[in-house]
Amino acid sequence: MIEAEHLAKRFGTVQAVRDVSFTAPDGRITGLLGPNGAGKSTTLRLLYAALQPDSGEARIDGARVSLADAAVRQSLGVLPHGAGLYLHLSARENIRYYGRLHGLRGAPLESRISELLEILELGEVGNRKSQGFSQGQKVKVGIARALVHQPRNLVLDEPTNGLDVMAIRSLRTTLRRLRDAGHCILFSSHVMQEVAALCDEVVIIARGEVVARGTPTALLQAAGTATLEDAFVKAIENAAGSVEGLL
Template sequence: MIEINNVSKHFGSVTALDGVSLQINDGEIVGLLGLNGAGKSTLMRMTYGLVQPSGGEIYIDGINAVTEPERTRSLLGVLPDNAGLYKRLTARENILYFGRLQGMDENELNESCDHLMDILGMDTIAGRYADGFSLGERMKTALARAIVHKPKHILLDEPTNGLDVITTRAVRKLLRQQKAAGRSVLFSSHLMYEVENLCDRVLVIAGGKLVAGGTVAEVVQAAGCSNLEDAFVTLSQEPSHVV
């Protein structure tokens, strides 16, 4: 379980996040919606411990992510925004490297790597250098690399951005499998249908605050709209939420 309690982040005089509290349970897929600059990436970065919060606490399975980031990092699988690959390594080598850094046993690592490459349809690129990969190929490799160590919690920053239909379906299938295995997934997206299709719950961030949370139906109802897109726009543009 990921618990975020009253977390704030200030960059100088700018408030990126203001008293955000939320909880992500095991076996749950949660979508994080927000306009560009709403604070989604900052919230994620604090959860995986690369940015220190200005106030508040973050716990992952009861371990403090702010004071013991190295312990919580092994529980997390993260696909950050715009993640780069090692272009002189093959797709497979990229994935194996991170598995080794996670301290995985070689047999288990190879098995997990094969499994992920199979689900994501990466057979043709497994042995190719990452230099010259298409956006979709890069994204698949980065995703497999992020979860090769079978983390309990998965954080994905816009994982299906720019992917073709077949790849998007593969990613969706993969995320549902993770959920079925009792893992929690938090992913941010700008694609409403993606969120509607996949998520058990939706969180909306606007102006550094969490302005709505619940199932898609609950959020739509709370905003007094008829669909998620309208609800999202209404919530994001409400005067009190605009910075």
């Protein structure tokens, strides 16, 4: 379970995150939806402690997250924007590096890697250098890497960016499978269809604030609109007066 409680973060004169509170429960896929620059990535960074909040607090499975306390991040797997693989290493080596940093080793680690490569349909490219991977393959390796230590919570920053339809579909299947296994999945996106197709819970962020949250159906009802897209636009308009420049 991942919790955000009145998170706020300022960079110089820019208030990137004003007031963000939500809960991403176990066994659910929670989507963080918002226009570009709304504060999605900053919020995620506060959750996995790459940044320290100015006020408020982030919790993972009830424990407070902080930059200095590494142990809290044990039950967390993270896929940042753009996967961030080591291009000179193979898929297997990339995953192995993170496994070792989590304290895994030897045969259990190797069989875990093989298992992940199979689940994510990466078996064929497992021993190839990541340099030549497609964006979809990179994201999958990034997810496998984030899952190597079987974390309860998974955070993904815009995982579908640059993926083709087939890759997106297989990513969705993977995430649903993880959800059904009881994991807490939190992912950010600025693509409405993405969120509509996948999420159990939606948190809409605009200008650093949560402007609406709930299940997709509840959001439609509350906004009185036919599509989630209309609900999204309405929520942002209500919050900011105008969406010009945001979308």
